[in-house]
Amino acid sequence: MNKIRNRVPKHSYKGEKWKTIKSNKKRLVIDFQNKCAYCDDFDRYSGGEDNYHIDHFAPKSKFKHLEFVYENLMYSCPYCNRAKKDKWIGDNSEITIIQNKGFINPCTSEYDRQLGRDDKGNIVPLTAIGEYMYKELKLYLSRHAINYNLEKVEFQLKQIKKSIDQKKVNGEYSEELEAVYKDLCAIFYEYYDISCQKK
Numbered sequence: 001m002n003k004i005r006n007r008v009p010k011h012s013y014k015g016e017k018w019k020t021i022k023s024n025k026k027r028l029v030i031d032f033q034n035k036c037a038y039c040d041d042f043d044r045y046s047g048g049e050d051n052y053h054i055d056h057f058a059p060k061s062k063f064k065h066l067e068f069v070y071e072n073l074m075y076s077c078p079y080c081n082r083a084k085k086d087k088w089i090g091d092n093s094e095i096t097i098i099q100n101k102g103f104i105n106p107c108t109s110e111y112d113r114q115l116g117r118d119d120k121g122n123i124v125p126l127t128a129i130g131e132y133m134y135k136e137l138k139l140y141l142s143r144h145a146i147n148y149n150l151e152k153v154e155f156q157l158k159q160i161k162k163s164i165d166q167k168k169v170n171g172e173y174s175e176e177l178e179a180v181y182k183d184l185c186a187i188f189y190e191y192y193d194i195s196c197q198k199k
Ligand SMILES: [Zn+2]
Pocket: 036, 037, 038, 039, 040, 041, 076, 077, 078, 079, 080, 081
């Protein structure tokens, strides 16, 4: 089983406390490294920062006092944010789980113990709490596997490009590498288009 993500996001900003979502978002993009807190999808495969949302981990409809508390804000793709909506177990913002239902804060490594990835990049639940989050956040959407694989292909493309450029510097030309690069580019853009259309 693979990990759902390679890094646990962290609210590292400790400066001015902003009272607007716009100001908070600027900093969240950096702290979450352009990735959704829940599904780990890159924003650039889904229309960029403007298309991404700010999720209130403990919903502001229930906990008004947390509306602009930075640590309660999660950079989120529109799919996870819309699926989560105002869902919350109980009436206490500090109690996130009751009888295996609720949400684990994605800025903890505990989150990664609930969910993993299969070999195709699909998110899979590992525990009862994971099962709850998987259903409530709609983590079964195929776009999450597509985006995960896009990221892998993009990484490979960069590596191959580096090798090609290095060879050029050395006055060499690799027909084989150029062909692999071209094929991978075609795959990347085919899936990129699918990601843009798919739910
Ligand atoms: Zn997401």
